[in-house]
Amino acid sequence: MKGYLVLLISLLLAGCAGQAVSPSDKSSDDAANAYTQLGMQYLRGGDSANAKSAFLRATEIDDDAVQAYSGLAMVFQLEQESELAENYFRQAISIAPDSAMLHNNFGAFLFSLERYAEACKELARATEDPFYNRRAQAFENLGRCYQLIERSDAAEHAFKRSLKLSPMRAVAIIELSTLSLDKGDDEQAATYFEQFSQMIDAKQTQHNAKSLWLGVRIARLQNNAIDASTYGLILKNLYPDSSEYRQYKESTR
Secondary structure, three states, rough: HHHHHHHHHHHHHHHHOOOOOOOOOOHHHHHHHHHHHHHHHHHHOOOOHHHHHHHHHHHHOOOHHHHHHHHHHHHHHHHOOHHHHHHHHHHHHHOOOHHHHHHHHHHHHHHOOOOOOHHHHHHHHOOOOOOOOOOOHHHHHHHHHHHOOOHHHHEEEEEEEHHHOOOOOOHHHHHHHHHHHHOOOOHHHHHHHHHHHHHHHOOOOOHHHHHHHHHHHHHHHOOOOOHHHHHHHHHHHOOOOOHHHHHHHHOOO
């Protein structure tokens, strides 16, 4: 299939040279789509220069080639050209304003720039589409975003929506356990943590620094010194430079 696509592009290059093609023609749609797919192949292969050329050619053929604009945004994001990436994200969204995928990707991009309030708005838009196949992930991302702008209630709601859609989302479970503990609902925090522990036992997820520190805190509340020490030892061995381990050390003084 890859060889066929490359051949198709070479034929298009020969056939379109010196011609103006109307974007409304089906042949132009096919050409734009072919260039876009070629750009995606280059992007997956780490060849950003050829990816940009292919995506740009797609936009020249069809100025509504939304996936090509999205592709350019991703390339420039990888190249840390943030201003260019943002411009292409916005251009793609202007063409397809209801695309949950675009809002989710743009939200993740803004999140990476620590523009959390703007990121939350984009991620919230992504969750509005009931047919979006990554909606559970979008709710989880939205919850994390709300936490960073200190909207704990909204974060809790987003994490719960994520679990409704996909009950095995480890990040949402740990965050809900942490939120419950922070507001004094120790029983609910322990329930969520037990759910996470069952996923650990089934090898469906792995501990991280946050989950281990949470395990320490919950074990202490349950007067389970053995589990608290075990989680603390794992935290020390696996994440000695983490903020969670620093909190653990301070708590033992």
